[in-house]
Amino acid sequence: MAPPTLAASAGSSSPSLTELIFPALPYLHPLLPFASDEDGIHEQLLRADVESGNHDPPTAAGAKFRINNLTKFSDSASGGGVPILRGVEMEIPRSQIIGIIGPSGSGKSTLLRSLNRLWEPPRGTVFLDGRDITEIDVVSLRRKVGMLFQLPALFQGTVADNVRYGPKLRGENLSEKQVRELLSMADLDPSFYGKKGSELSVGQAQRVALARTLANEPDVLLLDEPTSALDPISTQNVEDVLVKLKNDQGMTVVMVSHSIKQIQRVADLVFLLVDGEIVEVLRPDELAQAKHPMALRFLQLSS
């Protein structure tokens, strides 16, 4: 199979945002562990590059994720490094939209990455459907727990090629009808089917990336500031899709966002992360009642 490459803006005089930020990214084998957290594009490639794996039957009741005393130290400093996550305890209910907010550097992305082993959590700390995720085959875990990043990274080829990518790796060839349905599900007009990835705006590309992730039939979506590069209309479209996925398919969505307003629009429950610790768990309409001084200050300055 030819390695995926980033879509180039053929014929365009100025480089796309993606090209500016991720020039000449080399192909990475999907199953190679990453030596470092360079940027989301590596993980984006990894996310889409999945193969079939075991499918564990979901448990009917209980939390979707249970996080017990999750601690992470940076590996950059010698002697154990600096704490990034400090004993995080969380219960993420299934079929809900969970917002994670907090100051920059508080550990939000690190926490999100621990949920599909982009960062490997210690054994006994992260459970999906009651099962320790370190015991789940990593490829099937990432198929089940899809991830979208701030900037979409499409592979070279058409929108349809991108959407078909994951299923193709497991020997499944999506029909044109199935691809069009996935595009509709991601709030993209099915007429985008044959367009080149390089012809799309960032907002359209983000929705193709969403369709490509949905093609893997995940039951959890991890979203790391997925709309921060989008205009208000695209943002609203993506938010609508998330709510629809939750309502129609029972999707569990865990979304990091810097936009308090966005969290208030879509989330069912909000976790406030400050300095690697969950300091408050509130409903979106209760955010003003936060008590932790840093959380309160963050909320006041953000709103």
Ligand SMILES: Nc1ncnc2c1ncn2[C@@H]1O[C@H](COP(=O)(O)OP(=O)(O)OP(=O)(O)O)[C@@H](O)[C@H]1O
């Ligand atoms: N691989 C790494 N090595 C060392 N330190 C790291 C590494 N990854 C993250 N950190 C540090 O961990 C802390 C939390 O980072 P993280 O990216 O999770 O924060 P964040 O809440 O997502 O921030 P932002 O809102 O800016 O995206 C930061 O201080 C960051 O510098």
Ligand SMILES: [Mg+2]
């Ligand atoms: Mg982050």
